[in-house]
Amino acid sequence: MRSEEIQLASRPQGVPNNDNFNFVEINLPSLNSGEVLLKTLYLSVDPYMRGRMREGKSYAAPYELHQPIVGGVISEVMESKSEKLIKGDIVVGFQKWARNQVVHESELQKIDPSLAPISTALGILGMTGLTAYFGLLDIGEPKEGETVVVSGAAGAVGMIVGQIAKIKGARTVGIAGSQDKIDYLVNELKFDEAINYKSEHFKDELASACANGVDVYFENVGGNVSDEVFKHLNVHSRIPVCGAISAYNLQEDIGPRIQTTLIKNRTLMKGFLVGDYAHRASEGILQLAQWLKEGKLTYEETIIEGFENTPEAFIGLFKGTNLGKLLVKVAEPSNH
Amino acid sequence: MRSEEIQLASRPQGVPNNDNFNFVEINLPSLNSGEVLLKTLYLSVDPYMRGRMREGKSYAAPYELHQPIVGGVISEVMESKSEKLIKGDIVVGFQKWARNQVVHESELQKIDPSLAPISTALGILGMTGLTAYFGLLDIGEPKEGETVVVSGAAGAVGMIVGQIAKIKGARTVGIAGSQDKIDYLVNELKFDEAINYKSEHFKDELASACANGVDVYFENVGGNVSDEVFKHLNVHSRIPVCGAISAYNLQEDIGPRIQTTLIKNRTLMKGFLVGDYAHRASEGILQLAQWLKEGKLTYEETIIEGFENTPEAFIGLFKGTNLGKLLVKVAEPSNH
Numbered sequence: 317m318r319s320e321e322i323q324l325a326s327r328p329q330g331v332p333n334n335d336n337f338n339f340v341e342i343n344l345p346s347l348n349s350g351e352v353l354l355k356t357l358y359l360s361v362d363p364y365m366r367g368r369m370r371e372g373k374s375y376a377a378p379y380e381l382h383q384p385i386v387g388g389v390i391s392e393v394m395e396s397k398s399e400k401l402i403k404g405d406i407v408v409g410f411q412k413w414a415r416n417q418v419v420h421e422s423e424l425q426k427i428d429p430s431l432a433p434i435s436t437a438l439g440i441l442g443m444t445g446l447t448a449y450f451g452l453l454d455i456g457e458p459k460e461g462e463t464v465v466v467s468g469a470a471g472a473v474g475m476i477v478g479q480i481a482k483i484k485g486a487r488t489v490g491i492a493g494s495q496d497k498i499d500y501l502v503n504e505l506k507f508d509e510a511i512n513y514k515s516e517h518f519k520d521e522l523a524s525a526c527a528n529g530v531d532v533y534f535e536n537v538g539g540n541v542s543d544e545v546f547k548h549l550n551v552h553s554r555i556p557v558c559g560a561i562s563a564y565n566l567q568e569d570i571g572p573r574i575q576t577t578l579i580k581n582r583t584l585m586k587g588f589l590v591g592d593y594a595h596r597a598s599e600g601i602l603q604l605a606q607w608l609k610e611g612k613l614t615y616e617e618t619i620i621e622g623f624e625n626t627p628e629a630f631i632g633l634f635k636g637t638n639l640g641k642l643l644v645k646v647a648e649p650s651n652h
Numbered sequence: 653m654r655s656e657e658i659q660l661a662s663r664p665q666g667v668p669n670n671d672n673f674n675f676v677e678i679n680l681p682s683l684n685s686g687e688v689l690l691k692t693l694y695l696s697v698d699p700y701m702r703g704r705m706r707e708g709k710s711y712a713a714p715y716e717l718h719q720p721i722v723g724g725v726i727s728e729v730m731e732s733k734s735e736k737l738i739k740g741d742i743v744v745g746f747q748k749w750a751r752n753q754v755v756h757e758s759e760l761q762k763i764d765p766s767l768a769p770i771s772t773a774l775g776i777l778g779m780t781g782l783t784a785y786f787g788l789l790d791i792g793e794p795k796e797g798e799t800v801v802v803s804g805a806a807g808a809v810g811m812i813v814g815q816i817a818k819i820k821g822a823r824t825v826g827i828a829g830s831q832d833k834i835d836y837l838v839n840e841l842k843f844d845e846a847i848n849y850k851s852e853h854f855k856d857e858l859a860s861a862c863a864n865g866v867d868v869y870f871e872n873v874g875g876n877v878s879d880e881v882f883k884h885l886n887v888h889s890r891i892p893v894c895g896a897i898s899a900y901n902l903q904e905d906i907g908p909r910i911q912t913t914l915i916k917n918r919t920l921m922k923g924f925l926v927g928d929y930a931h932r933a934s935e936g937i938l939q940l941a942q943w944l945k946e947g948k949l950t951y952e953e954t955i956i957e958g959f960e961n962t963p964e965a966f967i968g969l970f971k972g973t974n975l976g977k978l979l980v981k982v983a984e985p986s987n988h
Contacts, residue, residue, distance in 0.1 A: 367916075538911040560911035569909045575874045575896035576905065578923030580703075585921045587914030 317344045317353070321384040321414035322626055328369055331565045331634050336369070337627040338382075342414075350421050353395040356623070357406070359413055359644040360388035360438040361630040362472075366564040384412040388438045390427070391417075392649050401426065406649065408437040415623055415646060431605065434649075439641035440476060440608065440615040441601055443590050447558060448476035449600045450593040453484075455556035455586045456532040460485035463528055465545055468536030469510060470497035472641035473558060476604075477534045478507050479613050486532070489525045491541060493636045500639060505614065513541045523548065532556075538563045539571065546577050555585040565634060616640030653680045653689070657720040657750035658962055664705055667901045667970050672705070673963040674718075678750075686757050689731040692959070693742070695749055695980040696724035696774040697966040698808075702900040720748040724774045726763070727753075728985050737762065742985065744773040751959055751982060767941065770985075775977035776812060776944065776951040777937055779926050783894060784812035785936045786929040789820075791892035791922045792868040796821035799864055801881055804872030805846060806833035808977035809894060812940075813870045814843050815949050822868070825861045827877060829972045836975060841950065849877045859884065868892075874899045875907065882913050891921040901970060952976030 318341060325338035347353060365387055368379045379385055389411040393401050398421035401407065407424040411417055427437045439445065451473075458464050464481035468474040469490025478501065481488045490501040490510040501510035509525040511518060522544055529550035535542055538560030549555075563569040578585060593600065607613040618638040620629040623646045633642060654677060661674035683689060701723055704715045715721055725747040729737050734757040737743065743760040747753055763773045775781065787809075794800045800817035804810040805826025814837065817824045826837040826846040837846035845861040847854060858880055865886035871878055874896030885891075899905040914921060929936070943949040954974040956965040959982045969978060 367912075535911060538909060542911070557911050557914045560909070560915065563909065563912050569912065570906060571909045573874060573896070573899065573905045573907045574910050574921075575871060575878070575893050575923070576703075576899050578893045578921060579896065579925070580923065582923045582925060582928055585910075585914060587911070587916065587918045589915070589918060592918055 317416065318342070319344050319414050319416040320623070321412050321417075323382050323384050324369060324379045326381065327371060328366070328565070330567075332366065332369065332627075332631050334627050334631070337385075339624070344416060344418050347395060347397040347418060349397050350399075351418050352393045352398050352401050352407075352421060352424070354391035354407070354411070354417050354419055355394050355650075356389055356391050356411075356415055356417070356646040357649060358390040358435050358438055359623075359626055359646060360443070361626065361633060361642050361644060362387060362443075363559055363561045363564060363633050365630065366634075384414060386410055386412055388443055389413075390434055390437055391419075391424075392647075394650075404650070406434050408442065413626055432608065435617060435619070435641075435643055436615065438643060439472060439617060440613065441604055444472045444641055445476055445604045445615075446593060446597055446600045447590040448473045448480060449604060450590065450596065451556040451558050451588055452477050452480050452532070452534055454593070455584070455588060456534060456554050458484045458486040458532050461487070462531035463487045463489060463526055463550075464532040464534065465489045465491065465526065465530050465548075466534040466536065467491045467513075467541055467545070468559065468561065469501055469507065470494075470639055471536060472638075474534070474536055475501070475505055475616060475640055476613070479505055480607075481532070482506060483607065483612055487528075491522075491537075491545075497639060500616075519544055529553075534558060535560065537561050538569065543571050546572075546574065549577065549581045549583055551581050553581055553583045555583060557585060557587040561634065618642050620644045622646070653752065654678070655680050655750050655752040656959070657748050657753075659718050659720050660705060660715045662717065663707060664702070664901070668702065668705065668963075668967050670963050670967070673721075675960070680752060680754050683731060683733040683754060685733050686735075687754050688729045688734050688737050688743075688757060688760070690727035690743070690747070690753050690755055691730050691986075692725055692727050692747075692751055692753075692982040693985055694726040694771050694774055695959075695962055695982060696779075697962065697969060697978050697980060698723065698779075699895055699897045699900060699969050701966065702970075720750060722746055722748055724779055725749075726770055726773055727755075727760075728983075730986075740986070742770050744778065749962055768944065771953060771955070771977075771979055772951065774979060775808060775953060776949065777940055780808045780977055781812055781940045781951075782929060782933055782936045783926040784809045784816060785940060786926065786932070787892040787894050787924055788813050788816050788868070788870055790929070791920070791924060792870060792890050794820045794822040794868045797823070798867035799823045799825060799862055799886075800868040800870065801825045801827065801862065801866050801884075802870040802872070803827045803849075803877055803881070804895065804897065805837055805843065806830075806975055807872060808974075810870070810872055811837070811841055811952060811976055812949070815841055816943075817868070818842060819943065819948055823864075827858075827873075827881075833975060836952075855880055865889075870894060871896065873897050874905065879907050882908075882910065885913065885917045885919055887917050889917055889919045891919060893921060893923040897970065954978045956980045958982070
C-alpha cells in the first residue's frame with residue numbers, strides 16, 4: 317500500500333517555511349504481529365517541534381534530515397495484527413506526519429470516542445491539557461487570591477492554564493497578541509484581565525493588572541514580554557517554564573540575565589516537559605475530564621483541513637494566529 | 653560616650669569607592685532597660701551589601717543616605733542593662749558599622765568562644781556557612797557521583813559549598829580567578845578540579861572538567877562565566893542562585909536568556925537568602941560544627957585590620973582578592 321509522509325527537507329533558519337518540508341510517497345510494509353495499519357485523522361502541530369528541527373542535542377533527539385516529522389497523531393485502525401486493537405479503534409500516539417502508517421500496538425493508546433470529541437486527545441485531554449495541569453499545579457502551585465500571569469494565554473496550553481488558575485481561586489492575568497484574543501480570554505474564559513503585548517501601553521497595562529505583584533508566571537513566550545513580567549515578581553514567586561516561542565526562531569536570545577531577579581525575590585524557575593509527568597498522566601486526565609464535565613473548563617481548537625496544509629499550519633504557530641489548540645484534520649473517521 | 657560610624661555618603665555608580673562612605677563622629681545614648689553597650693570586634697563585609705546600596709525595593713530595604721551601613725558584626729558587651737547579657741559576653745547580630753553602639757538584647761545572639769574562634773560566627777558557623785549549607789543541600793540536593801560546579805569557589809560561601817559537596821560524595825569543580833586560588837582549592841580543600849575563569853582556555857577546561865555534565869551549579873557570580881556553565885547542564889539539574897557578583901556594579905546585566913536552557917534540561921533554578929532558613933539555623937550550625945570538629949570541613953579568612961579600612965575591605969570584594977571570608981578586625985576582646 318502507498319502512503320505519503322512529510323519529511324524534514326532542510327533545517328529552518330529563523331522562521332520555518334514550506335521549503336523546509338518535503339512530501340514523499342512511500343510504500344508501507346505489510347503488518348507483523350502486534351502491528352496495525354493506521355489512517356491519520358488529526359495531526360498536532362506544536363511549538364516545541366521547532367526545537368527538534370535544530371541540529372544538536374536537546375531533550376528529544378533532533379528530527380533527522382530526509383526523515384519524517386513525528387508528533388502527536390490521532391488515527392483510526394484500518395487493519396490489525398494486534399490482539400489489543402481492532403479495526404475501527406481510535407488511537408493516539410507519537411507518530412509520523414503521514415496519511416497512513418504501520419505502527420506497533422505498544423506505541424498507541426486507545427481513545428474512548430464516547431467521552432469527548434476525539435480531537436481532545438491531542439488537546440485538553442492529551443498532552444496540551446496535561447502540560448497546563450502539571451506545569452501550573454506542580455511547579456506554579458497557585459494559591460487562593462494569588463496573581464497568576466500566563467503568556468501565550470490564547471494558545472493551546474495558556475488558555476487551560478488560566479482556567480485552572482481560576483478554579484484554584486487565583487486572580488488570572490493573560491497576555492496575548494490581538495484584541496480578539498483579549499476579548500475571548502476575558503469574555504469567554506473569564507480571565508480577570510487580559511493584556512495585548514502589542515499595545516503601546518503594554519508596560520502600564522501590565523503594571524496595573526499586576527498591582528499586587530506576580531506570584532506565578534506561567535512562561536510560554538520568553539523574550540521582551542517576559543522580561544517585563546519579571547519586574548513584577550513577588551517574593552517567593554514561581555515560574556513554570558513551559559515554552560519560549562519568541563526564541564525558537566532566533567540564533568541568539570539576548571536580554572537581561574535573570575539571576576539578580578531570582579535572588580531578590582527568591583523565585584523558583586523550573587523548566588519542564590509533560591513527559592516528566594507520564595507516570596501521573598491518568599491522574600491529570602481524570603481531573604481535566606471531570607472539570608470539563610462540570611463546565612469549569614472549556615477549550616478551543618483551530619482546525620486546518622487537509623494533510624497538504626500541515627506545514628502551513630505549523631508555520632502559522634509562529635505568526636500567533638491560532639486560538640487554542642492547532643490541529644490538522646487529515647481524514648474523517650470511517651463509518652462502521 | 654562618643655563613637656564613630658560609617659554612613660552611606662552617596663549611592664555607588666558601578667564599583668563602589670571611598671567617596672561613597674563617610675566616617676561620622678556621634679554621641680551614644682545612655683542605656684535603657686534591655687540594652688547593652690557594645691564594642692565592635694569584627695565587621696563582616698559581604699557582596700550582598702552592594703545591593704542594599706542601590707535605591708529601590710530589593711529583598712531588604714535599601715541603606716539610606718547619610719545613615720550607617722548595617723551588616724554582620726561581632727561585639728563585646730561593655731555595659732549591660734540586659735538580664736540576658738553581662739559585661740564581657742561576646743555577641744553577634746546585624747548592627748551598624750560603628751566602633752561602639754547601644755543595642756537591645758533582642759537583636760543579639762550570644763557566642764560561646766570556647767567552641768571555635770569567635771570570628772567563625774560571621775563565617776563558617778554564621779551566615780556564610782548557613783548560606784552554603786542550605787543553598788547547596790536544600791536547593792542543589794547533590795547526590796553521590798554527581799558533578800557539582802561552584803563559581804566564586806574561593807570566596808567565603810563557595811569554599812564551604814565545595815567541601816559540603818565532597819562530604820556528600822559529589823565530584824566538585826570550582827571556578828575562581830587566580831592560580832593561587834586554584835591551587836588552594838585543589839591542594840587544601842580537595843576539590844576534584846578547579847578552573848581559572850581568566851584562563852584563555854577556560855571554555856575548554858570547563859568542558860573537560862564537566863565531561864559528564866553539570867548536575868548542580870551553585871551560582872555566586874553570574875555573567876559570562878555562568879553562561880558558559882549553563883551549556884553543560886544535565887537533565888534535571890539544579891541551580892541554587894546565591895549571588896551574581898559580576899552584576900552588582902552594572903546598570904544592565906545583558907546576556908543569553910535562560911528559558912530555553914531550563915526547558916531543554918528541565919532545570920530548577922531558585923534564588924534564596926539565608927534568612928529564608930532562619931527557622932532551621934540551629935540544625936545547620938550543629939551540622940557544620942560537627943563537620944568542623946571531625947576535620948571534614950576547613951575554612952579560610954582574610955582579615956583586614958582597622959575600622960578605618962572597612963570601606964577599602966568592602967571595595968576589595970569586587971576585585972576578587974579575598975580568599976574565603978573577608979572580615980575587618982576593629983578591636984581585640986578585653987582581658988577580663
